[in-house]
Amino acid sequence: MTDPRADGAETDFAARMSYGDYLSLDRLLDAQRPLTDAPDEMLFIIQHQTSELWMKLMLTELDAARRALARDRTGEVFKMLARVSRIMEQLNNAWDVLRTMTPSDYTTFRARLGQSSGFQSLQYRLIEFALGNRNRAMMAAHAHDPAATAALETELARLSLYQEVLSFAARRGMAVPEALIAAPAEAPHAPDERVTALWAQVYRDTARHWTLYEMAEKLVDLEDYFRRWRFNHVTTVERVIGFKRGTGGTAGVAYLKKMLATELFPELWHVRTQL
Numbered sequence: 001m002t003d004p005r006a007d008g009a010e011t012d013f014a015a016r017m018s019y020g021d022y023l024s025l026d027r028l029l030d031a032q033r034p035l036t037d038a039p040d041e042m043l044f045i046i047q048h049q050t051s052e053l054w055m056k057l058m059l060t061e062l063d064a065a066r067r068a069l070a071r072d073r074t075g076e077v078f079k080m081l082a083r084v085s086r087i088m089e090q091l092n093n094a095w096d097v098l099r100t101m102t103p104s105d106y107t108t109f110r111a112r113l114g115q116s117s118g119f120q121s122l123q124y125r126l127i128e129f130a131l132g133n134r135n136r137a138m139m140a141a142h143a144h145d146p147a148a149t150a151a152l153e154t155e156l157a158r159l160s161l162y163q164e165v166l167s168f169a170a171r172r173g174m175a176v177p178e179a180l181i182a183a184p185a186e187a188p189h190a191p192d193e194r195v196t197a198l199w200a201q202v203y204r205d206t207a208r209h210w211t212l213y214e215m216a217e218k219l220v221d222l223e224d225y226f227r228r229w230r231f232n233h234v235t236t237v238e239r240v241i242g243f244k245r246g247t248g249g250t251a252g253v254a255y256l257k258k259m260l261a262t263e264l265f266p267e268l269w270h271v272r273t274q275l
């Protein structure tokens with residue numbers, strides 16, 4: 001029989017930091033508190049908690065990416081944006097686990113969720129705001145929580161990722177309308193033909209604009225993965241609750257379908273028609 005001590009494994013953690021200590025596993029694994037004994041409620045909780053953990057990392061990366069971008073450190077930015085896309089992909093793959101929950105499984109505990117809903121996810125809203133999909137109306141569900149409201153306000157006081165990219169493009173000599181980058185956006189970025197023209201220049205002469213070309217493709221990647229997340233979500237929702245109203249109070253699938261039309265970086269999609 002194997003005795004890992006023979007291989008030198010340390011076993012005395014009375015006074016040393018162990019795996020569980022480092023990862024705060026006592027707290028982490030004590031945070032799953034189902035309200036019913038429905039077997040699928042544990043799946044539902046863990047699915048959301050792991051999503052929130054990945055969202056936490058996305059926010060860290062989006063913060064660092066914007067700070068690096070403001071200092072023209074594009075190599076670092078590319079690495080961070082690639083990581084954000086990979087995290088999105090991770091979240092996309094996670095739907096496969098949740099899809100094993102049928103309507104019969106979910107209805108055994110859905111009523112106990114009350115009015116709570118992913119619509120109230122602070123980190124999700126911060127990600128949307130960081131990427132540029134900004135809308136103060138989405139803050140209403142956090143009005144009861146001063147810390148959450150402050151975090152959203154802090155985010156709204158920053159340039160969005162797309163604004164940072166456009167500022168970078170301006171520093172590279174591209175004609176970016178000043179009004180688009182002069183102050184942090186308060187509303188979703190509205191498509192602007194002058195910006196489409198700018199990206200057309202980049203895509204038509206990639207050798208000359210290689211860094212901006214790479215930047216553009218990183219953003220398209222990110223939005224592509226985000227769109228897949230929205231699509232997986234709405235499809236899972238229809239599969240599990242059909243066309244019932246959401247616990248958060250919206251129409252449910254109809255609301256989520258409306259959100260599918262969101263364009264984070266519109267000109268990067270519109271430019272493709274012209275190429």
Ligand code: HEM
Binds near residue numbers: 098253259
């Ligand atoms: C069976 C599983 C799920 C169902 C039935 C479901 C259902 C819904 C519904 C109906 C809405 C619309 C708001 C409302 O009225 O409640 C919503 C929004 C939302 N859900 Fe889910 N959801 C599920 C899983 C998830 C998961 C795993 C996440 C990941 C964190 C998530 C995150 C969100 C977010 C962020 C919103 C707000 C979207 C926006 O405002 O654009 N949901 N969900």
Ligand SMILES: N[C@@H](CC(=O)c1ccccc1NC=O)C(=O)O
Binds near residue numbers: 113117118241246
């Ligand atoms: N909105 C969902 C409930 C729901 O999915 C949910 C509830 C509490 C915590 C997270 C949730 N996930 C995503 O919306 C529903 O209407 O069934």
